[in-house]
Amino acid sequence: MPATIAERRWVVSPAPDNAAVERLSQALRLPAALCRLLVQRGYGDADAARGFLRPAAAHIHPPAGLAGMGDAVARLRKAIDGREIILVHGDYDVDGICATALYVRALRMMGAVALPFVPHRVQDGYDLADAGIRAAAEMGASLILTGDCGIVAHDSVDRARAAGVDVIVTDHHTPGDTLPAAVAVVNPNRADCGYAYKGLAGVGVAYKVCCALAEDIGFPLERLHGFLDLVAIATIADVAPLSGENRALVRWGLKVLQQTPNPGLRALLRVTGLADKGELTSTQVAFQLAPRINAVGRMGEAQRGVKLLLTDDEGEAMQIAQSLEDDNRWRQTVEGDTLKQALAALEIGFDADRDRGVVLSGEGWHPGVIGIVASRMVERLHRPVVMIAMGEDGEGKGSARSTSRFHLYDAMRDCSAHLVRFGGHKVAAGCSIRRENVDAFRDAFNARARALLSDDDLVPEVRIDTEIELHHADLDLVRMLRHAGPFGAGNATPVFAARGVAVVGSPRIVGKGHLKVTLGAFGSRIDAIGFGMAEHAAEPWFGRQLMDVAFKLEENTYNGRTSVQARLVDLRPAG
The missing domain is CATH 3.10.310.30 (Diaminopimelate Epimerase; Chain A, domain 1)
Structure with a gap:
């Protein structure tokens, strides 16, 4: 069987130049701990650091820079002017569902007749296919607009054209050697696309299309800003890089999400217990909000997820949100059973x-x-x-x-x-x-x-940003680090390492194999939790000798008391 978590290789980032940290700290009047992280991640220049900490409009590139955008906007404007029915065809993951909802809401605001369609994962398969073409015919649509799909659906685009239906493909997945023969293909990863940022998720491409259309028809751009909550959720869920333009979109989108105008998202925030959390983080989106939207697409009818994001009825929104919660619990059960079967197959072959x-x-x-x-x-x-x-x-x-x-x-x-x-x-x-x-x-x-x-590629790595003394892992540090968020792909949550720490008291196993423990060193203590790390408690060295620990820092609020908590990444005997 493969290496266990205890056999991971630690890769500690080189310590930043102290003089560079000091210069940045003086220039921005920020604590040295935050400036060390900024220098390590390539933001040692004061202007670059300011742009990273406070994303500005300069990070948002003109949508016209996307290849195919002019043709897409012209065809959409023609459809609006002619009162044509536009079938918005999304994928059934979070990115596709959010792109579909964004397109439908935005296009309707701009005067279009837009109807949503997302395939059923089991019955219809994925991507633009026969089910979408049939739906277009049944709805009387003369234009299919894809969101987060279609870039390799050459045959389906040809069949739609043969049936008299135009197709605009907007996607971000890797194109093949040729593009589908659509009216327009908008994808930052087209070989001939000179757009300045290649990391947009499918929902990000959809947002750019809507912005370009709004500019063309004279629709107020600020009215589209309310859809940035959908952009943030899907960009995080799709593990798109949180750098450049995505970072700005997600940073602003999380602020919109806190007071979202979308009834479906408000209901989802209530169901997940996030409605009263105040400032929302990318971690909460990734592990609490997104899985509920994802579950409906994975386990059955993704169209319900779209319906949640399109309804303006508060009661209906809450009913659908509760059903997504049930879907997510079912998904967890099926996922666990499948994982056991897959591991059993590994034991054999x-x-x-x-x-x-x-x-x-x-x-x-x-x-x-x-x-x-x-x-x-x-x-x-x-x-x-x-x-x-x-x-x-x-x-x-x-x-x-x-x-x-x-x-x-x-x-x-x-x-x-x-x-x-x-x-x-x-x-x-x-x-x-x-x-x-x-x-x-x-x-x-x-x-x-x-x-x-x-062989070296097969060794799991734990990438550590910096080593710290345990007494420096406090709430002040956690709150300073917020300025470097949102964290995710391309901007990983900082990982710290503390050497020679001890287990204080008795560890506990909670939930489904989670390890709770108090760590101590030189009079300092910190509570820690390791999700799925209960197996470490059975190691002969655990609790009997000093350890090196790798961890992330977070706030934990319980019974009205907020304290710092270490989320364990790895444990091993002290070197």
């Missing part, structure tokens, strides 16, 4: 030396959870994993996840002779495959991984 890439297939697996399970497997194996849910018709739906050192989309492309279709990007991808081709695909995928991944 996995060879750590041979299998640099892992392909697992199962009859009866729910296609809605295999992507999450693939992520869990990558955490354990630290190598690319493809999970395939086989259907009764002999075709399987696959979800793949990877580490940063293996490009999934390129690997899928190189193995595409064994696939019906595929799409995605560097660390996440999807595919369809016939049962009879699974073994050949497994061999080809593994060969690709063996050719590209060295």
